[in-house]
Amino acid sequence: MNKIVIENLTLHYSDGTESLKNISLNIAANAITVLLGPAGGGKSSLLRVLNRLNDLADVEEVSGRVLLDEVDILDPKTDVIALRRRVGMVFARPVVLPFSIRGNLTYGLELAGERDPVVLEEAVERSLQQAALWDEVKDRLNDPAVALSGGQQQRLCLARSLVLKPEVILLDEPTSGLDPISTGKVETSLEELKKQYTIVLVPHSIQQAARTADYAAFFLQGELIEFAVGKDLFVKPRDKRTQDYIEGRFG
């Protein structure tokens, strides 16, 4: 089943930097879809379209359709705030907000109007469990979140987006600043999470892409070069450019 259907999406920034050229792509539910390619290829731009975080950037032109459960989210009438609660995002660098660990997690729920302390506590524990962080922080939820290590902060950010029970999770190089052990933990939690969520991942290495991908899309300079199921893209790429990239000849 396709959770997100992207049809002929084209995007230009007003300073002419990165852009997307006529992208059509289906993102399956309950699977990890990996977007890979060299920097400047449009992967982050695409992610930022999916939760309309591009609204504040200087986007000159967006055309095409992005259907989430068959509703076009590019429609100007879309409730962007509600959309962002359904489509959570984790960034390359962990951005913990200047609150406590618990405060970071409850913030999104409080914004959504949740006040019941029982519900909040449950959500905090559930999301930390899902992000494989609960055991490490359960005794110090009131400590400032900046006190956590980089790997813990990134898992906290993952937990923070999970707390809202989103349907889709976008991850933009979530492990680029992490050590191999923390990276492993994040990848393990993603494997677990895909049972409930739709995951779109921009990996920070080709190896990570190969480890995690259920579906893989290769982007080069704003174009979708190749889209394949499972490990096919890594084992037998159809396009010469894809092959060159995954074999490390450029990028």
Added chain:
Amino acid sequence: MRNKATSLSWIEFLITRLVKASGYSAIVFVGLIFFFLMGEGLPALAETSLSSLLSTRWYPIEGYYGLLPLIGGSLVVTLGATLVAVPVGIGTAVFISEIAPRWLREILKPLVEVLGGFPSVVLGFLGVLVLSPFLREFLGLPTGLTALAGSLLLGGIAIPTVVSVAEDALDAVPRSYRDAALALGATQWQTIWRVTLPAARSGVLTAVMLGVGRAIGETMAVMMVTGNAPVLRLGLEALFMPTRTMTATIAAEMGEVANGSEHYHVLFLIGIALFLISLAINVTASALVFRQHKRSERILS
């Protein structure tokens, strides 16, 4: 070859010394000013009795040197100016940095900085000719030259300082903070209020303190519009009556006192009081900022 190396190290030596000398001279000058101020001001404490200094009457010709009306005048005007400058200043800074489109930001930011460099005498003129007649008619006062006029004018003078410094602080907050809050479903306003402003807290606080400092040290404009009546008033009426600040008193009377007289020493004593007040403001500000730094350092270590 060898010669060249020697001359290079000489230049290096000279430049290091020059930089060091200018650094130390700044400290020396401040120290000298401080000692001069103390030397000229402290004798007042011996010449004039403390009860006279703490009385409510300032009438130097007959030997009344009560400082309370001047301190009161300064406090009222500064407080009023702060109440004007802080909300408007921070609001403008938020608008410029967070809400205004890029082209408007690029016009507003330099404009604010130009306003910050406006000579205060010119603004004083505006105060006398426009602001105070307006207040007199609008509020039905006997005169528009009041503490309120001073507060509004000083507030206006302090706004560019507050805006400029607070905007820099907001601008320095990483974009990723805003993205993170927005991605959680925060509205733009919620992001500004709960994430961006708290993250820029120390810079915004510095902006407020600099604004207050600007207001309390301002002389010309405030002397022109506050009516020059050194009378201590309590309660709300203080705002709608003429008053006189410490700075205005020094500026108005320093030219007419006999060098070394009691009056002369008391004027310097006022200078010391001003110095202590702005020192207290600065120390409080840096203590607040420092405490936050220490907390985050402790956390990061």
